[in-house]
Structures are given as structure tokens and as C-alpha cells.
Amino acid sequence: MVMTPFKVLAEPKRERILKLLATKPLSVNEIAEFLNMGQPQTSKHLKVLLDANFVWYEVKAQNRIYHLDHQGFDEVDKWLRSIKNFMVT
Template sequence: MNTIFSALAEPHRLHIVELLRNGPLTVGEIVDRLGLSQPQVSKHLRVLHEAGLVEVHPIANRRVYKLQSQSLQAMDSWLGPFRRLWETQFDRMEAYLEALQAKDSKPTDE
């Protein structure tokens, strides 16, 4: 999991993953969308590939990259307990705020 998070910690690599969320792209398409040089994009894609976040399919002289679902599923599973913790905290905060609103909306006797 450390490898995945380390790979995603770099902003350009995170942006590449976000671009690939919409479907596979060639290196050239990623270069055009990010405005980086081809060697820079290739370096970032290599790191993402080594982390298991993307897979590559050579087609003729082009390389098409797409997200690797298994790594994303593993990351989602790892985040699951944290998500439940956050949801519990948000539910408590919502209940507290509703109680405050109910208290404030009660008519006062004057």
C-alpha cells in the first residue's frame, strides 16, 4: 500500500490517474493534456506501472495506458475502515447540529 500512496503523492502522477479514470489514453494524449514532455510523462507512467496502478498495452508503435482495477480495489478496501469511522463521526455531528437547531427553534416564553 505504501508504494501506491507514494506513487500518488506526486501531483502529476495523481493527475494522470485522474485522466485515466475516463478511459485508456496513449502517452501522446497524456502529454497533450498535461503539457509535460514525453520523457517526463513516460517516467511518471513507469512509476505508476511499477506501483500496479496502471497497465500498458502496446498497439503498433503506441502504448496505451489504462487504470489497473485490482490496485484501486485494494486501496478502496484499505480505506474502508477509515470511511466507516468518518461516516460515524459525521453522523454524530449531524445529530448534534439537529439538536442545536431544535433547541434554537423552540419558542421562548417572554
């Protein structure tokens, strides 16, 4: 699907997933339950976040425990700074 980092973050539900994962790493079903989302959509959103390096996962039994990944955030941070460096006010 190949999305820009901003496009990945543009979806409110993905924003909420990241906010939730900031509190603690969670499995797919836990995320789905916390956010009242269906499991398939949750998986799909997680895949988008994974491809853009906003999350990574650890296999634990039949579960995949998703964690935040700093790489995606760093990229956004870098973009922000590249613009802010030129800002007057």
C-alpha cells in the same frame, strides 16, 4: 524505486494522469500533450503507476495505450476500510 500506493498517488501529476485515463485510454504522447508535460517525465510517471498496478498498457503498433488498472485502487480501498471499520464517528 518501490513506493507505497499513497506515495505513488502523492504526486499531483500522477493524480492528473489517472483522472485523465478515467475518461479514456491514451498513448504516452497523448497524455503528455493533454497535461502539458514532457514525454520523458510522462513515461517515468507512467512507470511508477505501472509498478504499483494503477495502470496497464496495451501495445498498438508503435504506441502503448495506457488503461486504468483496478488493482492499485482496490488496495487503497482496502486500507481505507481497514481503518474505517474501527472509527466511532
